[in-house]
Amino acid sequence: TARRLCSTSHSSVDPAEVKKFQLLAHKWWDEEGEYSALHSMNDIRVPFIRDTLLSMSSNYQLGSPLAGVKVLDVGCGGGLLSEPLGRLGASVTGIDPLEDNIRTADQHKSFDPVLAKRIQYKSSSLEEIVEESMETFDVIVASEVVEHVADLEMFIKCCSQVLKPEGSLFITTINKTQLSYVLGIVVAEKLLGIVPDGTHEWERFVPPEELESLLESNGFSVKAVQGMLYNPLWGSWSWVGSRSINYAVHAVKPRAQGQHSPAAALPELGAEQPSATGTAV
Amino acid sequence: TSALMAVACGRRLLVPFGGRLWAGRRGPLRSVASAAPLYDVVVSGGGMVGSAMAAVLGHDSHFQDKKIALLEAGPRKEYDCMPDSYSNRVSSISPGSATLLSSFGAWDHVCSLRMKPFRRMQVWDACSEAMIVFEKDDLDDMGYIVENDVIMSALTKQLDAVADRVEVFYGSRAVGYTWPLPSPSCDASPWVQIELADGRRLQTKLLIGADGHNSVVRKEAEIKNIEHQYDQSAVVATLHLSEATDNNVAWQRFLPTGPIALLPLSDTASSLVWSTSHEHASELLAIDEESFVDSINSAFWSNVNHSDFIDTAGAMFRSALSLLKPSGTAVRQLPPSIAEVEPESRAMFPLGMGHATEYVQHRLALIGDAAHRVHPLAGQGVNLGFGDIACLAHHLRAASFNGSDLGSLKHLLKFETERQRHNVSLIAATDMLKRLYSTKLTPLVLLRTWGLQATNALPPVKEQIMAFASK
Numbered sequence: 171t172a173r174r175l176c177s178t179s180h181s182s183v184d185p186a187e188v189k190k191f192q193l194l195a196h197k198w199w200d201e202e203g204e205y206s207a208l209h210s211m212n213d214i215r216v217p218f219i220r221d222t223l224l225s226m227s228s229n230y231q232l233g234s235p236l237a238g239v240k241v242l243d244v245g246c247g248g249g250l251l252s253e254p255l256g257r258l259g260a261s262v263t264g265i266d267p268l269e270d271n272i273r274t275a276d277q278h279k280s281f282d283p284v285l286a287k288r289i290q291y292k293s294s295s296l297e298e299i300v301e302e303s304m305e306t307f308d309v310i311v312a313s314e315v316v317e318h319v320a321d322l323e324m325f326i327k328c329c330s331q332v333l334k335p336e337g338s339l340f341i342t343t344i345n346k347t348q349l350s351y352v353l354g355i356v357v358a359e360k361l362l363g364i365v366p367d368g369t370h371e372w373e374r375f376v377p378p379e380e381l382e383s384l385l386e387s388n389g390f391s392v393k394a395v396q397g398m399l400y401n402p403l404w405g406s407w408s409w410v411g412s413r414s415i416n417y418a419v420h421a422v423k424p425r426a427q428g429q430h431s432p433a434a435a436l437p438e439l440g441a442e443q444p445s446a447t448g449t450a451v
Numbered sequence: 452t453s454a455l456m457a458v459a460c461g462r463r464l465l466v467p468f469g470g471r472l473w474a475g476r477r478g479p480l481r482s483v484a485s486a487a488p489l490y491d492v493v494v495s496g497g498g499m500v501g502s503a504m505a506a507v508l509g510h511d512s513h514f515q516d517k518k519i520a521l522l523e524a525g526p527r528k529e530y531d532c533m534p535d536s537y538s539n540r541v542s543s544i545s546p547g548s549a550t551l552l553s554s555f556g557a558w559d560h561v562c563s564l565r566m567k568p569f570r571r572m573q574v575w576d577a578c579s580e581a582m583i584v585f586e587k588d589d590l591d592d593m594g595y596i597v598e599n600d601v602i603m604s605a606l607t608k609q610l611d612a613v614a615d616r617v618e619v620f621y622g623s624r625a626v627g628y629t630w631p632l633p634s635p636s637c638d639a640s641p642w643v644q645i646e647l648a649d650g651r652r653l654q655t656k657l658l659i660g661a662d663g664h665n666s667v668v669r670k671e672a673e674i675k676n677i678e679h680q681y682d683q684s685a686v687v688a689t690l691h692l693s694e695a696t697d698n699n700v701a702w703q704r705f706l707p708t709g710p711i712a713l714l715p716l717s718d719t720a721s722s723l724v725w726s727t728s729h730e731h732a733s734e735l736l737a738i739d740e741e742s743f744v745d746s747i748n749s750a751f752w753s754n755v756n757h758s759d760f761i762d763t764a765g766a767m768f769r770s771a772l773s774l775l776k777p778s779g780t781a782v783r784q785l786p787p788s789i790a791e792v793e794p795e796s797r798a799m800f801p802l803g804m805g806h807a808t809e810y811v812q813h814r815l816a817l818i819g820d821a822a823h824r825v826h827p828l829a830g831q832g833v834n835l836g837f838g839d840i841a842c843l844a845h846h847l848r849a850a851s852f853n854g855s856d857l858g859s860l861k862h863l864l865k866f867e868t869e870r871q872r873h874n875v876s877l878i879a880a881t882d883m884l885k886r887l888y889s890t891k892l893t894p895l896v897l898l899r900t901w902g903l904q905a906t907n908a909l910p911p912v913k914e915q916i917m918a919f920a921s922k
Contacts, residue, residue: 200634201859216853232852233515254854259516281641282656283489 183267183295184320190369195270198248199278204366207400208250208314214398214407215313215418216254219340222420223309234259242307242332244296245315249275249289256288269293296328303332313342317374326388335426339390342398342418346375349414362402378413390421487652489642490518491857494659495625495668497523499599500819500836501661502606507840509613510555513848519617520653524624530604533564537598539687539796541714541722543830544595547922548837560605561597567715568592571700573784577707577756578891579765581900582783583907585917594921596714596722624648628671633813643814657858659816664805666821672812678805683709684732685802685827686725689793695719702786704751705888710828711750713786723747724827732799744789751786760893765900772908802826804882806875810867814858816843823874829881831920835874838922842869
């Protein structure tokens with residue numbers, strides 16, 4: 171048997187973490203329910219991903235700005251982030267170890283024929299798809315996931331394997347500080363119920379320095395680290411200078427070794443629309 | 452469990468969205484594989500506001516991959532050639548509305564057909580000498596008088612230009628709407644279902660109700676509407692002036708029975724909008740053309756409602772003002788006199804005010820008269836609708852560029868807040884003016900006389916009013 175870098179016997183999926191989400195598998199799409207903070211996070215994380223990708227591309231159409239981009243949404247849950255990316259034109263593959271989540275995600279996208287075609291969901295861990303998906307994706311998104319994985323280094327290695335050269339990796343997660351314990355666990359979970367109780371374990375939080383060094387040592391080039399803050403009064407997120415609680419990271423996989431031509435990281439956005447209608451404005 | 456789910460779907464839900472009630476007919480357990488075509492946006496109502504909304508979306512590159520439909524109950528009207536005589540239904544278009552219309556190429560069509568810019572607005576009282584004049588410092592156009600048919604012609608042309616993106620259904624009256632539950636928890640379709648009179652069905656992610664002040668969409672959504680029928684009707688007609696003039700002033704005089712307005716159409720013609728009691732309105736339609744013309748001239752020129760007391764009080768106030776403002780107030784101009792009325796152009800329609808308590812619900816937005824109805828004395832009716840369009844299009848554009856579900860309440864509420872803030876003040880002010888000027892009672896006449904004179908002497912206040920009204 172070939173020795174793979176990521177073997178399924180040593181997985182990044184922690185069964186105890188997965189179990190936490192089992193009970194809430196049906197609640198993903200209630201915008202006012204347990205996952206309301208994740209719904210409103212779309213207001214900043216989708217523009218962050220979109221604008222970063224557009225700034226690296228030379229032309230795109232306003233109607234489907236991410237057309238032609240292949241995205242992997244790791245830990246997609248009910249598809250809260252997959253759907254907006256799909257609406258922007260991207261071809262999205264969403265994976266999640268919990269079957270119930272995938273079921274919810276599949277059911278929700280099924281009513282929209284455009285999304286149903288653009289998004290594919292699979293109940294799987296990252297390691298399980300590595301073999302068939304080497305260097306397949308232009309973009310990987312791991313939002314609110316790395317604080318739940320068992321082996322972060324292996325997770326990052328697998329990301330690197332399925333990402334095309336010069337592809338982008340987007341991560342949002344929570345810092346490990348006193349402040350993130352007080353606000354992220356005590357206030358958010360125990361007091362205000364912004365996050366379902368028991369979702370997070372402070373021990374698992376990842377400081378940005380550690381994440382950065384893990385990324386760099388695995389070949390990634392970290393382009394941006396930006397702090398995020400949730401305002402429970404308005405239920406809205408904003409970008410802030412401090413990374414003490416939540417933060418987002420954009421990293422790029424280097425160009426393939428031995429290649430000299432500065433090929434663009436992404437295909438010409440808008441060039442591969444199978445059903446392009448109207449003229450580009 | 453399926454029985455439980457049926458109960459859950461059929462039950463009305465109270466959602467803590469500021470106490471907003473999810474009313475209206477909820478979808479029964481419907482199979483997912485329904486053949487009704489799915490649109491991203493359906494606009495119900497093909498009048499000036501509905502057509503413009505569909506055209507704005509159709510011409511916006513953010514929506515180039517979206518499916519948009521416009522439902523109009525009436526037949527398609529051809530506007531290929533304008534008749535020589537002017538139509539009696541005209542609108543005062545503000546500069547803000549003109550900007551919106553030019554953003555998708557409709558204003559060019561309007562200009563090439565016909566419209567009349569005006570530079571000055573003179574408003575005065577019948578019970579006193581008080582007067583207020585609005586004009587821009589640089590003598591720029593304050594607004595434009597355009598026939599409604601001309602606007603519709605321009606809109607139809609621009610809709611035809613994007614026929615590949617916007618499907619217009621003529622002769623299609625919507626007879627029923629079925630609203631989805633806010634959070635999908637069962638097998639029911641999450642989209643709005645629309646049933647047409649001929650049995651066809653459509654589904655949409657966002658329904659925009661632009662079907663006028665008796666909006667069916669609003670009624671079906673069970674949105675409460677604060678409404679009030681004024682005991683007034685408006686008489687409209689096309690008038691010919693006694694002599695050709697540089698007809699670039701809009702005139703309005705407040706009679707105790709209601710305001711009478713003369714809106715310029717050309718150097719020799721003007722449009723009449725006379726709001727008065729129902730009985731007087733019927734009388735005006737019944738009398739012969741010569742007497743009709745006499746009534747109009749008399750309404751503008753006669754001073755029969757003046758009283759010495761008010762005249763003296765007004766004169767005193769004016770001298771007091773001129774002490775503070777030596778430059779004085781603008782010179783009073785005299786409106787043109789009318790020679791004849793265009794035959795067959797007299798018509799009347801009842802007036803009222805209305806305001807929907809909510810402009811939006813999950814997957815629903817109301818614009819134009821469906822959301823708000825106002826007295827014509829401020830010349831704002833259609834401009835409020837165009838303002839709604841600009842605001843809603845802005846928020847939908849942002850939502851689309853964020854990959855959001857177009858029917859999501861989050862951005863629809865932003866539209867509602869922005870527009871209600873603007874519209875409520877204008878509707879309240881218009882209603883208050885209407886009531887204030889509907890009386891001959893001396894204290895109120897005195898109040899409004901001094902108020903008008905004072906406002907006329909304060910350029911900053913007038914500028915604020917003009918800025919607010921020209922959005």
